[in-house]
Amino acid sequence: MATDSLRLYGAIDLGGTKLRSIVADGGGRILGKDLRPSQSQDGLDVVLERMVESLDASVAAAEVEAARLRGLGIASAGAVDAVRGIVPGAPQLPGWDDVPLARILEERTGLPTRLENDATAAALGEHRFGGGRGSRYMLYITMSTGVGGGIIIDGEMYGGKSGAAGELGHVVLDMNGPPCGCGARGCLESLASGTAIAEKGEQLLDNGKSPILARLRAENGPVTAEMMHRAADLGDNASREVFREAGHYFGVALASYVNIFDPEVIVVGGGVAKAGDLFLDQARVTMEDRAMAQPLKGVRLIRSELGDFGGTLGMVARMAEAEEGRA
Known part of the structure; x- marks a missing residue:
């Protein structure tokens, strides 16, 4: 369970078959996690619902209030326009075409949201924590x-x-x-x-x-x-x-x-x-x-060293450093 002084962040790693979410502190300590099918074959709206449900499950597992989260990072499969927060399209995500994923999730969660390619995020995670x-x-x-x-x-x-x-x-x-x-x-x-x-x-x-x-x-x-x-x-x-x-x-x-x-x-x-x-x-x-x-x-x-958590931990690092003015 998190102490009140910790800065906490949510992160989601979105793939074509699975999505993983975590709640972690700025030092990379995972407090709650969730793994479930992304159901990408069922279309964008279903995937978005699964992402929010997964984040909620990680918050519950961390035994914290959602209001404690200071931001949300998304590591997505496929080509990503990180500057605009858009997924132009990905073979793993059928039917996606210039989806403003960061904006949509920000509106649904109320959290400042950043988007990166999943491998880019994993690179940052391994560099900061692995x-x-x-x-x-x-x-x-x-x-x-x-x-x-x-x-x-x-x-x-x-x-x-x-x-x-x-x-x-x-x-x-x-x-x-x-x-x-x-x-x-x-x-x-x-x-x-x-x-x-x-x-x-x-x-x-x-x-x-x-x-x-x-x-x-x-x-x-x-x-x-x-x-x-x-x-x-x-x-x-x-x-x-x-x-x-x-x-x-x-x-x-x-x-x-x-x-x-x-x-x-x-x-x-x-x-x-x-x-x-x-x-x-x-x-x-x-x-x-x-x-x-x-x-x-x-x-x-x-x-x-981080295995399947590289992408989510990389997005935690990205959000924490953005708050500090380093990203």
């Missing part, structure tokens, strides 16, 4: 269904002219590679995301190359990156090779990031990064083989 604490130059990359990222320069989030910087999943690694959801071909996302790994798994099954994976699919349904990882753990060499190849592509991208940004630490989150050492170990080997010596020196490549 694996990037104390660094001045940090990259955050989420390797999940898609690939996103955030950039910390001189201890502050770098957003670029429109707040859209950090699309680290859309560097092109193979101009003749598979099509990407962004419209290009051969992006990191199309080669090493959870979706790309699952597609490679389906190809293995089509070619009869993975009896272990075939058994898992028969028992559990469509192939996922998590299923591929389980098959690899069970000794499926074809699945292991898919993870090694994806890790290699990720390492090629990491080498470019190292050469361009000269970071102290690279924090990797998302389900693919959590799926054992095979993927990240290969990425590290390739990065170290391909990056230039000077910027590579001293770089730490680590897993996320």
Whole structure:
């Protein structure tokens, strides 16, 4: 339960299938939390209702009055116009078109509200409260269904002219590679995301190359990156090779990031990064083989410390710093 002297904030991480909310103090201590389906397939109005319900549940779990909250931060999937508080559209949020999400939630909750892309918010969370604490130059990359990222320069989030910087999943690694959801071909996302790994798994099954994976699919349904990882753990060499190849592509991208940004630490989150050492170990080997010596020196490549709470805690940091005049 919160003491009366704490500054408290609400935060919501909105995804296509789930939304997570928290109530936390300005130091990143979570006092209440909630997780529920976002029901994005049911349209905007339903999602908005779920967001408010989730925040109310987190307030109740924290055992505080809603009036104690000093602001609300939203980390949203998809492209975000953080300056205007608008979600222009996102594949994960069907039917959304230039939705003024910050304004709508501010009107419904009565709280000052800020909006960021979910990966950008997670980068800020890791820098303030997680694996990037104390660094001045940090990259955050989420390797999940898609690939996103955030950039910390001189201890502050770098957003670029429109707040859209950090699309680290859309560097092109193979101009003749598979099509990407962004419209290009051969992006990191199309080669090493959870979706790309699952597609490679389906190809293995089509070619009869993975009896272990075939058994898992028969028992559990469509192939996922998590299923591929389980098959690899069970000794499926074809699945292991898919993870090694994806890790290699990720390492090629990491080498470019190292050469361009000269970071102290690279924090990797998302389900693919959590799926054992095979993927990240290969990425590290390739990065170290391909990056230039000077910027590579001293770089730490680590897993996320905050896990699923990176986005919400990043928005807590954003709201707290906005009050202090730092954001």
